[in-house]
Amino acid sequence: MMRDLLFLPALSRFSDVALLALRVLVGAFLMWGTWDNIASPERMQEFVAFLTQLNCPYPELAAPVSVYAQFICGALILLGLLTRWAGLVMVFNFIVAVWLVHPGADFRALFPPLILIAAPLYFATRGAGRYSLDAMLDAKPG
Secondary structure (H helix, E strand, O other), X not given: OHHHHHHOHHHHHHHHHHHHHHHHHHHHHHHHHHHHHHHXXXXXXXXXXXXXXXXXXXXXXXXXXXXXXXXXXXXXXXXOOOHHHHHHHHHHHHHHHHHHHOOOOOHHXXXXXXXXXXXXXXXXXXXXXXXXXXXXXXXXXX
């Protein structure tokens, strides 16, 4: 009884629902945050200019690659499809973003991009969970 009160093991039955909620939030955020660059050539050019100011190599290539990677991986994460791969791509994308955009930043400024590294890292290592297209496609017949 005391052990159950301390560790709340009954909550573990909701872990796939919590994972689904996290996937939907992160995936939707990635898609929402990049849609303006996809829909507007002017916004994409602003992003290219921003990367140019940061001395990013090949900003004309890096900007659309980052934008489309975030949008596509956001959709994959939201759906739970190829989730581990999408997570790895986003981990790499946001490590580069932290390195380029936030050198020397304090923890408060680093927290949002670090969450965008930690959540996809969790997806890459945990997978998409029960409520996902990955689970449906990987289901064993019979």
